[in-house]
Amino acid sequence: MRKTLLLVPVVLLSACSWGIKLDDSGKAVRTAWSGDVSQCQELGKVTVSVMDRVGPVDRNQIKVRDELEVMARNEAAKMNADTIKPLADPTDGSQPWGAYRCGSQRLPAAGGAAPATSGSSAPATVPAAGFQSYPIQGH
Template identity: 70%
Template sequence: MRKTLLLLVPVLLLSACSWGITLDDAAKNVRTAWSGDVSGCRELGKVTVSVMDRVGPVDRNTITVRDELEVLARNQAAQMHADTIKPLAEPADGSQPWGAYQCGARQIPAAHSPNAPANPGSAPGKAQTFPVHGG
């Protein structure tokens, strides 16, 4: 019983790391321009966000760390009245710099974005379907 408890404690601690990082309501309107051109946008500044990338000797999941960094950057950008962020460098030691921009109605291509719709012409949250013909 004691060995099982000792094995469960690190797992619970690792899973608890992202519980407090949530997207603010205002940040839901902030887009991420992963490789988009922001040259037509007004630069509002730079934010550097950080999270724990390891707990003791254990590295945290890279995808989770990246997701948390993006959420924090979007939250900070919303406070600056920005509507677009763009990573300025790759994450390093749990920290990442982001540019904050005001692009207005200008649409930034979201190439390579994990949340980009499958069909760029479709509305977010809408799926485009095709009939399947049995053969």
């Protein structure tokens, strides 16, 4: 009985999606939060999912969204896509993304902001709210 009680927290913690890392190929995929992808070649749809709750506890939604984006970028890179765009908001830890090949075409930035330069690590588009989230290295 004691062994069972000790294993429960270990099993619950192992269900967390720690260790989701942006692959080298995924780093080349940009996220078009509000950019126009009508001039891009649509390659398909990617649906990714992570644990949004551990037992009765809801996970931090910012972390869940960040992990979904990282996974979508990694999967889109496998399809030779260079751009992804969310098709819907996350639901129960799952989110669909469109995968596109836009080539060297720059997507228009939201809010009239200038696009990022090629030497910058900032994304080519910025959400209408004027901020962008990035995965935290090593977390």
